[in-house]
Amino acid sequence: AAGVIQSPRHLIKEKRETATLKCYPIPRHDTVYWYQQGPGQDPQFLISFYEKMQSDKGSIPDRFSAQQFSDYHSELNMSSLELGDSALYFCASSIMTGGGSPLHFGNGTRLTVT
Amino acid sequence: DQQVKQNSPSLSVQEGRISILNCDYTNSMFDYFLWYKKYPAEGPTFLISISSIKDKNEDGRFTVFLNKSAKHLSLHIVPSQPGDSAVYFCAASGGSGGSNYKLTFGKGTLLTVNP
Numbered sequence: 001a002a003g004v005i006q007s008p009r010h011l012i013k014e015k016r017e018t019a020t021l022k023c024y025p026i027p028r029h030d031t032v033y034w035y036q037q038g039p040g041q042d043p044q045f046l047i048s049f050y051e052k053m054q055s056d057k058g059s060i061p062d063r064f065s066a067q068q069f070s071d072y073h074s075e076l077n078m079s080s081l082e083l084g085d086s087a088l089y090f091c092a093s094s095i096m097t098g099g100g101s102p103l104h105f106g107n108g109t110r111l112t113v114t
Numbered sequence: 115d116q117q118v119k120q121n122s123p124s125l126s127v128q129e130g131r132i133s134i135l136n137c138d139y140t141n142s143m144f145d146y147f148l149w150y151k152k153y154p155a156e157g158p159t160f161l162i163s164i165s166s167i168k169d170k171n172e173d174g175r176f177t178v179f180l181n182k183s184a185k186h187l188s189l190h191i192v193p194s195q196p197g198d199s200a201v202y203f204c205a206a207s208g209g210s211g212g213s214n215y216k217l218t219f220g221k222g223t224l225l226t227v228n229p
Contacts, residue, residue: 004157033216042118042203042219043158056216090157102148103217105157 002026004106006091012112013081021076021109025093031055032074033103034066035090043090049074050096081113117141118206120220128228133191135223137204140185145208148217149178149189152201161202162189194227201225 005024013019025032031050035043036059045058049068060066063081068074078085088110092103119138127133135149145166150158164171164178164187171178177190191198201224205217 006157040221042221043217045216045218048216058216092157102160102163104160105150107155107157 004091004093004104006089006106006109008109009107010110010112012114014114015081015083017081017113019078019081019111021078021089021091021111023074023076023091023093023106025072025074025091026104029093029095029104030072031094031096032068032072033092033094034060034074034076035092035105037088037090037108039087046076078111083113086111086113115140116221117144118204118218118220120202120204120223122223123221124224124226126226126228127194129196130193133189133194133198133225133227135189135191135202135204135225137187137189137220138185139187139206141206141208141218142185143208144206144218146206147178147180147187148205148207149176150203150205150219151198152203152222158203166208191225194225196227196229199225199227 007022033048034046037043046060048056052068064078066076088108090108092105094103148163149161151161152158162173162176164180180187201222203222204220
């Protein structure tokens with residue numbers, strides 16, 4: 001079965017550079033979520049989109065922005081990178097139906113800021 | 115403030131025995147609970163979930179129990195297999211301030227099943 005695809009898998013950037021992470025949700029999923037997981041930490045919710053509109057916002061820095069495109073893929077743009085941005089970034093997708101909807105996660109993008 | 119707590123960072127059990135992973139939550143608005151399994155270098159994989167209107171959900175070797183009054187849930191794996199060795203995250207959704215579907219995670223429990 002098709003899963004959530006994230007690219008790139010690994011990314012190395014220097015301080016103050018910019019980075020773009022991409023996420024391709026499972027076909028027919030209409031909601032995308034972005035999570036950040038620091039070393040030894042639980043995944044922290046950053047932002048979500050439903051039908052190309054931002055649906056919720058978590059602990060996302062102002063230096064980060066994201067959007068969901070007409071084909072439902074999403075991009076997380078990160079500017080003025082800091083050492084503390086080094087983390088694993090997960091994208092997840094789901095169908096926004098009534099009741100609980102399990103999120104399906106991609107394998108993540110490991111960002112290293114040097 | 116950690117709204118979903120997994121107080122055991124690690125758990126080790128023998129193959130064939132029961133594994134019990136525990137999770138506590140503080141936000142009474144949570145109404146849906148999930149368990150995810152995560153292997154190194156992979157994303158979390160959905161395992162099993164339970165709605166707050168139930169107190170038990172079973173799927174093969176995996177059973178989740180929910181005690182709403184205690185704000186506690188647990189995942190039972192019987193019998194445990196070496197391939198179950200992974201980090202298990204408890205997650206909850208619902209609550210105020212936005213989408214009912216964003217998840218709040220615990221810090222995870224590393225389960226090791228010894229052959």
